[in-house]
Amino acid sequence: MKRVYVNEEWCLGCHLCEYNCAFANSGLEDMVLALKGRKIFPRIHVEGDDRITFAVSCRHCTDPLCVKSCIAGAISKRDGVVKIDRTKCVGCLTCVLVCPYGALAPGEDGIMQKCELCLENSCGAPACVTGCPNKAIVYEERGGAE
Amino acid sequence: MKRYVIIGNGTAAVGCIEGIRAADREGAITVVSGEARPVYSRPLISYYLEGKTDLERMKYRSDTFYADNGCQVLYGRKATEIDPAQKTVQLDDGTALAYDKLCVAAGSRSFVPPFAGLDSVKDRFTFITLDDALSLEQALGTGRDKRVLIVGAGLIGLKCAEGIIDRAKSITVCDLADRVLSSILDAECAAVVQQHLEAHGIAFMLSDTAVKFDGGCAEMKSGRNVEFDVLVLAVGVRANTELVKAAGGSVNRGIIVNEKLETDLPDVYAAGDCTEGFDASLGDRRVLAILPNAYAQGQTAGTNMAGGDKVLDNAIPMNSIGFFRLHMMTAGSYTGEMTETRNGQTLRRFFVKDGLLKGFMLIGDTVRAGIYTSLIRDRIPLETLEFGPAAHEATSAMYTRETRRKKYGGVV
Numbered sequence: 297m298k299r300v301y302v303n304e305e306w307c308l309g310c311h312l313c314e315y316n317c318a319f320a321n322s323g324l325e326d327m328v329l330a331l332k333g334r335k336i337f338p339r340i341h342v343e344g345d346d347r348i349t350f351a352v353s354c355r356h357c358t359d360p361l362c363v364k365s366c367i368a369g370a371i372s373k374r375d376g377v378v379k380i381d382r383t384k385c386v387g388c389l390t391c392v393l394v395c396p397y398g399a400l401a402p403g404e405d406g407i408m409q410k411c412e413l414c415l416e417n418s419c420g421a422p423a424c425v426t427g428c429p430n431k432a433i434v435y436e437e438r439g440g441a442e
Numbered sequence: 443m444k445r446y447v448i449i450g451n452g453t454a455a456v457g458c459i460e461g462i463r464a465a466d467r468e469g470a471i472t473v474v475s476g477e478a479r480p481v482y483s484r485p486l487i488s489y490y491l492e493g494k495t496d497l498e499r500m501k502y503r504s505d506t507f508y509a510d511n512g513c514q515v516l517y518g519r520k521a522t523e524i525d526p527a528q529k530t531v532q533l534d535d536g537t538a539l540a541y542d543k544l545c546v547a548a549g550s551r552s553f554v555p556p557f558a559g560l561d562s563v564k565d566r567f568t569f570i571t572l573d574d575a576l577s578l579e580q581a582l583g584t585g586r587d588k589r590v591l592i593v594g595a596g597l598i599g600l601k602c603a604e605g606i607i608d609r610a611k612s613i614t615v616c617d618l619a620d621r622v623l624s625s626i627l628d629a630e631c632a633a634v635v636q637q638h639l640e641a642h643g644i645a646f647m648l649s650d651t652a653v654k655f656d657g658g659c660a661e662m663k664s665g666r667n668v669e670f671d672v673l674v675l676a677v678g679v680r681a682n683t684e685l686v687k688a689a690g691g692s693v694n695r696g697i698i699v700n701e702k703l704e705t706d707l708p709d710v711y712a713a714g715d716c717t718e719g720f721d722a723s724l725g726d727r728r729v730l731a732i733l734p735n736a737y738a739q740g741q742t743a744g745t746n747m748a749g750g751d752k753v754l755d756n757a758i759p760m761n762s763i764g765f766f767r768l769h770m771m772t773a774g775s776y777t778g779e780m781t782e783t784r785n786g787q788t789l790r791r792f793f794v795k796d797g798l799l800k801g802f803m804l805i806g807d808t809v810r811a812g813i814y815t816s817l818i819r820d821r822i823p824l825e826t827l828e829f830g831p832a833a834h835e836a837t838s839a840m841y842t843r844e845t846r847r848k849k850y851g852g853v854v
Contacts, residue, residue: 343837364737
């Protein structure tokens, strides 16, 4: 199962992934219309401090706590991808409380959204990866880290 | 072919079914469902009244869930007795079910104290089940002309208050405790939340409660009288332990289970709000009546019932809840040294003991709080990271590069 990984040594902290993510999930064809002058709600975010930066998005865990904890039964894992049914979400944020990776955040409407690997939007492959200028974000198959 | 019986049809039952089926596609699963409807998301009943969801979207699993998992569901049936020697469960229609493995996921019920004169109140409701919510909805009607008295300023009472604010003429909440949400918030955090709720039109009578009812009038402990049209009783809940107790199993405030979710009756497991399990933040037993725990316990029980070997040893109390767009999260136990940051409505308190994060209360700023939760749950020594929780928001930058590589750099 391919996932999105970040090589933090290569991350410039430029936040372009956040913009590419927001654009990819906007449903719009014009990047200017999608982003200009708007607060964006990306599904990947850059964290860090003055020494190190790295982007974080859903790990699509083997045994996802968010799926087990969602009080609405809105989160499920299918074909290796953790997905959220936004019509069922009531915005209680329990998934935020349990995700050890800090990978979930609400969208503009207060309803949760998360990285679904751009598999169902017009990109078809993670936009954060394609748009990363330093190739710090990759989409690949890896084993466990330990 | 194994015969599995599950008493109860809520979240823990779903976890149990999914746990069993991950290991055993063949065994027969029978679900005894007291409620005459498929599983739904119980914590959503206030959101239903608020109009944020509906009966269709409240379904916790798809319409084909039971069929897909080969379950027979006995709707509207109650288990009346467990015979651990014969390995049977008696039902209220006189029939019996034989089991090889049994899971008691019987949940909890509203606790209603024996108030004097309660029978004289025409429109009185508890607030746990969907039927409770539908009855309350009907009693409130559409006139927005009902004065509502809610007894209990806990999670259930306050979520109810928020849910019906646009359907009621007025809402008064009373509680014997001196603050709102007394089970999860300390006095100062509670004060922030109370103020916010008051600003949205909810009136409080704290350190005070109803002692006697006479039709539409409650006589309070303080001597005051409160007139109301609709009464909601949200004093608390009690675990449904009776079946296991009568069968000779150990119960305290909940059914005693070990980390494999076994009761001390052979081949009898228990999961969800009816249990008393281990709280990793407290290092002791506690009833953890929250949905995430119900699912995790059910799934663990199911896995073990199907012959697996799974333990659940990192459960902690936790709640994520919002009222009128003010969100708060709490987790763990409030023990040890407290540090805080405060900025208007934002109040964050962390509790550290023996070099471990033990608990937190976050009001207003909850971004990435799960990183903190994992520190409690996994008992991560704080000396291994740069932990300055009070100073800034949750971030995995607090981990060492090596930890981060492990956590974010591979399959987890």
